[in-house]
Amino acid sequence: MKNEDxxxxxxxxxxxSQSEFQSRYFVVNSHxxxxxxxRQALLEIEARxxxxxxxxxxxKREEAQLAIHQRNFDxxxxxxxxxxxxxxxxxxxxxxxxxxxxxxxxxxxxxxxAEIVKELVPDMDKLIEMNKENPEEExxxxxxxxxKQAAMDLMTIGKIGQGNMDSIAxxxxxxxxxxxxxxxxxNAVMNKxxxxxxxxxxxxxxxxxxxxxxxxxxxxLLEHSDMIEDKxxxxxxI
Numbered sequence: 001m002k003n004e005d006x007x008x009x010x011x012x013x014x015x016x017s018q019s020e021f022q023s024r025y026f027v028v029n030s031h032x033x034x035x036x037x038x039r040q041a042l043l044e045i046e047a048r049x050x051x052x053x054x055x056x057x058x059x060k061r062e063e064a065q066l067a068i069h070q071r072n073f074d075x076x077x078x079x080x081x082x083x084x085x086x087x088x089x090x091x092x093x094x095x096x097x098x099x100x101x102x103x104x105x106x107x108x109x110x111x112x113x114a115e116i117v118k119e120l121v122p123d124m125d126k127l128i129e130m131n132k133e134n135p136e137e138e139x140x141x142x143x144x145x146x147x148k149q150a151a152m153d154l155m156t157i158g159k160i161g162q163g164n165m166d167s168i169a170x171x172x173x174x175x176x177x178x179x180x181x182x183x184x185x186x187n188a189v190m191n192k193x194x195x196x197x198x199x200x201x202x203x204x205x206x207x208x209x210x211x212x213x214x215x216x217x218x219x220x221l222l223e224h225s226d227m228i229e230d231k232x233x234x235x236x237x238i
Contacts, residue, residue: 012097017105023112032144035137038120038130045113052106059099066092143175147182154187 018027027044028037069088076082121127146168153161160168160183168179 013101017108018112020112023109024116028113028116031141032148033137033141034120035130035134036141038117038127041113041117041120042131045110045117048106048110048113052103052110055099055103055106059096059103062092062095062099066096139175142171143179143182146171147179148186150179150183151186151190154183155190 023044028041031037031040066089069085069092073082073085073089076085117127121130146164149164150160150168153159153164160180168176171179
């Protein structure tokens with residue numbers, strides 16, 4: 001494989017679009033209620049629809065510009081001028097290629113977010129309703145979000161941090177109570193789950209341990225995990 005082969009692949013394929021996994025878990029699921037997940041997905045769709053419209057206009061404009069350059073090239077008799085116009089023709093063709101790649105990427109991301117919305121909402125009437133501002137859903141969202149953030153503090157530093165505590169204190173007394181309860185419950189559930197996973201991880205390491213096989217990167221641990229899964233027998237505990 002030559003360097004030029006890599007350059008050619010990137011030039012013709014372009015940058016990769018945002019993955020479905022990234023869109024689902026680190027964009028939409030960065031919110032802690034379906035109400036906000038749906039609104040985030042719709043926000044992402046709105047941005048990409050606008051981007052798609054702009055790209056389509058740019059394509060039409062560049063196609064017209066290419067036609068003008070080509071006409072000027074065909075009518076030009078001076079060879080030096082024709083060389084300059086040929087550069088303009090090449091530039092327009094290159095720009096069109098870039099726009100087409102961006103358009104494909106945008107359309108792929110649009111489809112991803114549309115599928116996520118359809119999973120979260122059963123029908124169009126419900127979607128329209130969820131797209132409206134809902135004070136009660138906003139209240140539930142902030143209780144859940146601040147509860148989760150406070151739980152992260154509890155898991156990492158053993159107490160609710162000053163920043164999150166200050167934010168919680170801005171809420172009504174009833175919402176403060178609900179938020180702290182959510183934090184404590186979430187912390188308990190996460191700690192229990194982590195303890196269980198820790199034991200499974202230790203068991204996997206014992207089964208896959210090979211003193212000649214050093215682990216340099218975290219993805220190597222995933223390979224070990226997959227190897228253990230392949231060796232499992234139905235009903236056999238790790």
